[in-house]
Amino acid sequence: MAEIRSLHHRGLGRRTWVLLAVLAALPPLLQAAGLEFYTVVATRILAFAIAASSLNLILGFGGLVSFGHAAYIGLGAYTVGVLMDAGVTSAWIAWPAAMAVSALAAAVIGAISLRTRGVYFIMITLAFAQMFYFLAVSLKAYGGDDGLPLPQRSVIGLGAELKDDATFYWVALALFATVMAGLQRLVNSPFGWLLQGARENEVRVEAAGGRVFALRWQAFVLAGALAGLSGALLANLNGLVTPHLMHWSQSGQLMVMVIIGGAGALWGGPLGAAALLLLEELLSGVTLHWQLGLGALLLLVVLYAPRGLAGLGRKARRA
Amino acid sequence: MLEVKNLVKRFGALAATDGASFDVQPGELHALIGPNGAGKTTLIHQISGALQPDAGAIVFDGHDVTRQGVAHRVQAGLVRSFQITSLFKPCSVRDNLVLAVLARREGAPSWWRSARADATAHAEADALLVRVGLRALADRLAGELAHGEQRQLEVGLALAARPRLLLLDEPLAGMGPDESARMVELLQALKAEGLTLLLVEHDMDAVFRLADRISTLVGGRVIASGSPAAIREHPEVRRAYLGDELEAAS
Amino acid sequence: MDWILITEQLLNGLQFGLMLFLLAAGLTLVFGIMDMINLAHGSLYMVGAYLAAATAAATGSFGLAVVAAIAGTAILGMALEVTLLRKLYARDHLSQVLATFALILMLNEGVRILWGDQPLMLNTPAALSGPVELLPGLHYPAYRLLIIGVGLAVALLLWVLVTRTRYGAWVRAGASNRQMATAMGVNIRALFTAVFGFGAALCALAGALLGPLLAVQVGMGESILILAFVVIVVGGIGSVRGALVGSLLVGLVDTASRTLLPAALRQLASPEVASNLGPALASILIYVLMAAILFWKPRGLFPAHG
Numbered sequence A: 001m002a003e004i005r006s007l008h009h010r011g012l013g014r015r016t017w018v019l020l021a022v023l024a025a026l027p028p029l030l031q032a033a034g035l036e037f038y039t040v041v042a043t044r045i046l047a048f049a050i051a052a053s054s055l056n057l058i059l060g061f062g063g064l065v066s067f068g069h070a071a072y073i074g075l076g077a078y079t080v081g082v083l084m085d086a087g088v089t090s091a092w093i094a095w096p097a098a099m100a101v102s103a104l105a106a107a108v109i110g111a112i113s114l115r116t117r118g119v120y121f122i123m124i125t126l127a128f129a130q131m132f133y134f135l136a137v138s139l140k141a142y143g144g145d146d147g148l149p150l151p152q153r154s155v156i157g158l159g160a161e162l163k164d165d166a167t168f169y170w171v172a173l174a175l176f177a178t179v180m181a182g183l184q185r186l187v188n189s190p191f192g193w194l195l196q197g198a199r200e201n202e203v204r205v206e207a208a209g210g211r212v213f214a215l216r217w218q219a220f221v222l223a224g225a226l227a228g229l230s231g232a233l234l235a236n237l238n239g240l241v242t243p244h245l246m247h248w249s250q251s252g253q254l255m256v257m258v259i260i261g262g263a264g265a266l267w268g269g270p271l272g273a274a275a276l277l278l279l280e281e282l283l284s285g286v287t288l289h290w291q292l293g294l295g296a297l298l299l300l301v302v303l304y305a306p307r308g309l310a311g312l313g314r315k316a317r318r319a
Numbered sequence B: 001m002l003e004v005k006n007l008v009k010r011f012g013a014l015a016a017t018d019g020a021s022f023d024v025q026p027g028e029l030h031a032l033i034g035p036n037g038a039g040k041t042t043l044i045h046q047i048s049g050a051l052q053p054d055a056g057a058i059v060f061d062g063h064d065v066t067r068q069g070v071a072h073r074v075q076a077g078l079v080r081s082f083q084i085t086s087l088f089k090p091c092s093v094r095d096n097l098v099l100a101v102l103a104r105r106e107g108a109p110s111w112w113r114s115a116r117a118d119a120t121a122h123a124e125a126d127a128l129l130v131r132v133g134l135r136a137l138a139d140r141l142a143g144e145l146a147h148g149e150q151r152q153l154e155v156g157l158a159l160a161a162r163p164r165l166l167l168l169d170e171p172l173a174g175m176g177p178d179e180s181a182r183m184v185e186l187l188q189a190l191k192a193e194g195l196t197l198l199l200v201e202h203d204m205d206a207v208f209r210l211a212d213r214i215s216t217l218v219g220g221r222v223i224a225s226g227s228p229a230a231i232r233e234h235p236e237v238r239r240a241y242l243g244d245e246l247e248a249a250s
Numbered sequence C: 001m002d003w004i005l006i007t008e009q010l011l012n013g014l015q016f017g018l019m020l021f022l023l024a025a026g027l028t029l030v031f032g033i034m035d036m037i038n039l040a041h042g043s044l045y046m047v048g049a050y051l052a053a054a055t056a057a058a059t060g061s062f063g064l065a066v067v068a069a070i071a072g073t074a075i076l077g078m079a080l081e082v083t084l085l086r087k088l089y090a091r092d093h094l095s096q097v098l099a100t101f102a103l104i105l106m107l108n109e110g111v112r113i114l115w116g117d118q119p120l121m122l123n124t125p126a127a128l129s130g131p132v133e134l135l136p137g138l139h140y141p142a143y144r145l146l147i148i149g150v151g152l153a154v155a156l157l158l159w160v161l162v163t164r165t166r167y168g169a170w171v172r173a174g175a176s177n178r179q180m181a182t183a184m185g186v187n188i189r190a191l192f193t194a195v196f197g198f199g200a201a202l203c204a205l206a207g208a209l210l211g212p213l214l215a216v217q218v219g220m221g222e223s224i225l226i227l228a229f230v231v232i233v234v235g236g237i238g239s240v241r242g243a244l245v246g247s248l249l250v251g252l253v254d255t256a257s258r259t260l261l262p263a264a265l266r267q268l269a270s271p272e273v274a275s276n277l278g279p280a281l282a283s284i285l286i287y288v289l290m291a292a293i294l295f296w297k298p299r300g301l302f303p304a305h306g
Helices: A015-024 A026-032 A037-061 A070-085 A091-113 A118-138 A165-187 A190-200 A202-207 A212-238 A248-261 A268-286 A290-304 A308-318 B040-048 B070-076 B093-104 B119-132 B147-160 B177-192 B204-210 B228-233 B235-241 B244-249 C003-034 C041-059 C062-083 C093-115 C142-164 C166-176 C178-183 C188-210 C220-235 C240-268 C271-296
Strands: B002-011 B014-024 B029-033 B055-060 B078-081 B165-169 B196-200 B213-218 B221-226 C131-135 C138-141
Touching (some): A037 A268, A091 A118, A118 C093, A165 A212, A190 B093, A248 A290, A248 A308, B002 B040, B014 B055, B029 B204, B040 B078, B093 B119, B093 B147, B177 B196, B177 B204, B228 B235, C003 C220, C041 C188, C220 C240, C220 C271, C240 C271
Parallel strands (some): B014 B221, B165 B196
Antiparallel strands (some): B002 B055, C131 C138
């Protein structure tokens, strides 16, 4: 018997606070264990968790296979980089600006792409991402292929400095928590239900009076904005913005995160980002050829566990 | 309530709809019949808004809706159910109806409130469940319902849009005698509620039992429009059907 | 800008376009018939190039290298189809994208394990390393002429196969209606494997031929893969004719714009703008072209499904 796909996604409830507390306690714990380096890894996971969740919104919940999502991460990163190059270092200006730039790009690209379907949609989203990639490569003023280094991290004031890895981690954690909370409300709202409904049967939603294009476009813009935020975080984390952030292999990697974590599941983004990045850390320490293992794992997931890690969790709860 | 005036739709050199005209009165159950290839589906698509006619007009409730899209017409009360069931297969029957209720709502859907806790939407969905007789199956997977039950859900989804005129595209298609009987009862109940119904059907038995008036579509044009008795006797209609089906029904 | 330069660029564009066609033809057939997006198609091209380079290094014969590349890659392609790709036909496009993306990772790494990170050398055959005078004043490398010749020959062969033979009829039937083709007794499974193997062979041929001109290195498949996808989307999925027209169009636009655009820009703007913007615009132009064509003809120039 097939499984019912529930349109409602239960969060962790009260356990959320426990999780948050555990995550917040990570930096001092790592420091105590002498594993300070991993604070940066954890921050990177949080940044990608936001990015993967944003893709999950349109791909997992919306059913839109966008193969150019990395472009919005890159645009956000470059906004921060370009602003800093021009002397604007405040995070309060640069980070919202990053989100705005990415949202604007998503608005334009979405308006055009969402008129297509199927493989054409995949190709057009890929094409637009490629255009931004080549544009970034050609901008010699901002480093071209080598990219633009960031002389410092964004300034947040309030007596705290992002230069301190632990502080940066906590800022990223706060943002991540906000994004997840917002995402949970969104996918369980009428908007979220209709978006999922359109994924299952677009014609039916339209026939019932729902405006599918508007729904999808709004989700697309929101996803772009969130990816831009992720880009701002990554720019700060890497201390560098390069065109590679927008390379189609990065878009592919995001899709891998979503599928491994569970497309259309609330925690799909974070689970996938954590799984992929931790796996990379682990495997690259073992062998130079870790991509072989990653490819094999991805293949197995696609073939035998298409609902990803979140799906396995659900099966375990049923058993 | 609905006026179709001289509608024309061409696909290349073929005129699928060739100057079709008829009207539907408020509160009546109007059946559209015609031999295969007459262009019934194309006509239905144009009335519902899925296809744009090349010429002619569609007037619904006094307003010209010819250039309006599906969503607009649905909001105005012109709703259609599909010939091939179009459901949200992996969702429960209840969720199917809730989705339809949410879709119909005017204004942008909320990003913030919980859909599961939306009492109004769920109440409406439950009322629809009762109306189409699916209350017992509310929590079942829509994709696993029997064919007849799926068609009932299909009607339910259309009703969720609060139609003033319900366009039913072959509601009895593929049904056995029990299922057909249940669907006919449902349609009679809807008619008794005062809903205006436009039915496209091949099942002549049901058509002659249910319809207040019948229009016959042949070659993309309406060749006759009138009471069942008048249609049965109409020479052109008899010719179009070669008399067989009408004889069997009378 | 003299006509010699223009003609040279046109010939280069033709040459590149024909090689693109070798990839696009296989890709569009697989997509059209099996409804499968295969990202690993570019990797088969890479494997072909590597097999050619390795064989040439071992035997010193270019001809043998090409044969080995074609045979080896065709076998690999069919093996992949039978064991793995078959399972993806029934799945949605996203699953296909991800599974074949995984294949790219594995094939790239596999090649790296066998041959290391450094690019391999593949030399043009000695007999063809010189230029040929096509017209007074117009010298063109003989090797590139060979590529053009082979490309045209393959195009002709494909045309004959698809339009004149029984296999071609099966393929066209399968492309437009799979169930009907099965009902008519076509052995769909064997047909799919054969089509896939044939596509892989074409990829290998392109890889072997382009090897001396481009670098034989890990990841060489990806950039040409994207262009191949642009080609089939522009040409119409499932249409070999569309793939040919699309390839020539893309090949010409891509090649010509790389040289002609910066030159044109230099007339209009400062040299630095030209050298910065020129290559970027040339890369972007292909995508603008695709978007424009899709806008006018949303299913491509020659959609197979009517």
